[in-house]
Amino acid sequence: MSANASPRKNHTVDHFLRSGLAGGVAGCVAKTVVAPLDRVKILFQASNPDYQKYAGTWSGAFRAGAQIYKDTGMRGLLQGHSATLLRVFPYAAVKFVAYDQVHDFLMPTRAQETNMRRFAAGAISGTISVFFTYPLELIRVRMAFQTRASTSGAPPRPTFLGAARHIYAEGAPLPSAAPAVSRQLFHTFPLLKFYRGFTVSIVGMVPYAGTAFLTWGFLRQHLLPPSTPGTKQTGTPLADLGIGALSGALAQTVSYPFEVVRRRMQVGGLTQPDRWLRLGETVRAVWSRGGLRGFYVGLSIGYLKIVPMNAVSFAVWQGMKRFLDL
Template sequence: MSSDASKIRAADQVIRSGIAGGVAGCVAKTVVAPLDRVKILFQASNPEYQKYAGTWSGAFRAGAQIYSDSGVLGLFQGHSATLLRIFPYAAVKFIAYDQVHDLLMPTRAQETNLRRFSAGAISGAISVLFTYPLDLLRVRMAFNTIHSSASGQPVRPSFLRTARLIYAEGLPTPSAAPATRDLVHTFPILKFYRGFSVSLVGIVPYAGTAFLTWGYLRATLVPVQSRSSGRPKATPLADLGIGALSGALAQTVSYPFEVVRRRMQVGGLTEPGRWLRWGETVRAIWTRGGMRGFFVGLGIGYLKIVPMNAVSFAVWQGMKRLLEF
């Protein structure tokens, strides 16, 4: 009987953790959705917006053009796919983090920077594995700026229309590696995993650094409620500040991986008949912009990531206090 009660309590905590993480992710993403749209256009080298890239003011001028062309809805284009992705992504990430954290660091005395980094990296990798196709759909919807129907009328990209276009994209040409051709012929679902390997590698330094910084600063700056509980006595303001700094450091460490991933994700649009690989994508970025090419849009990244992480961590902790776990 006690075993059943323990399982019920554990399942209840997982559900609460998922709700807290999912809500936190959705709120944070909504706050920065317009900046996210502009950043994707810059990272993926959309030709209509490259003239704005490279300066802080360019982000706002690009946003003004999007607003002028498409109104408020243009600034949130692709956001429906973002919310469909971010709720399960954030839910899985924070559930995994809570579970891995309790496994590696059951008490505050057992917390180390390596364990904090490992808990964040593992939780990030798990969440990316399960939600990557939704991220690809979001990027494609944000990247597309012009669609025309058979009658010549502009058509706003939709979730289902974008999914159909990705699935219908040409398979790799004979110049692509045979193994890639065979895999995509056999498993067309792989079209929804363009850039996945870069994303998986990139999430390790990003999530690992974010949770390492979060855990370290909370352990250093935030007092515990009591010796028996070991729980940090944090405030929403402290959560916002620590979350913001965590996001800034994580973004700096992982940004080159994000640029490579974005280029590979839109490869089906720029070169629909080929499967872009790591090496050629990195060379193309280097040839076009040198080292700076791997950091294009980083200023917008800070404008986006700092408030997003601040809100995400603060809402996550606020939801945990609200749901009492």
């Protein structure tokens, strides 16, 4: 788009549908590539007792994966992936559509692109996508967390509907000291149980998505100069992979402590089903268990997952946009 071109053509229904398809496909392909690593990382972050002995090292991630494969085969490595795909397609579709729209609103011309606006566009799009798809994320985490030995009485391979029913049937998601009005609210609207850890997810999404899209835009501007003044960079699949990988690595480093706390709160219904884990007590529990390092448990496998996932996600997104003439 030229410096004086109007982004109005990007606000048509046809554009929204094609942009959503491009983002959804990109998210599903990227998540499928790293699905086994994602299962292991969730087990590490949530301190699953069956796999804590493997946490803390690069080799431990592969040994944990080998143990899962030995116990339950490939199906175990992909446990929860069906819920992942159900969540990722709308999540990625909403995120990339929202990013395109917010980007055009904040930066209609290349001359108006700044790092602050890039960060804001990424943070806003990430927040919007989390708001609409968080219940699916919680169900997916519950499916991936449960193992035969650690969750007595629960099926070793929980189904999507089974995990959803379990969350719905859990006890009141508030401490006994909570105000009566708040307790009544959760009693009246039990679907709010599907938003365990939502607050910290939003807090963590701002630095993650903001940093990812900031890095993406900054590197593309400096490494992929446009062919003509005032036009956007087109790039190549290899360049998209490399820039996407760097974007993911930086975003993961900045936001990882929030992700650890979020995982602990999400599985709180399994470890402490009679109450709602609060943000403050969860942070204190992570600190008392491992100090500062506790907030970075599983970070090595996080890099193993996020770097290729972001690389594939951005590359497929750009490839789909070229294919769909976006």
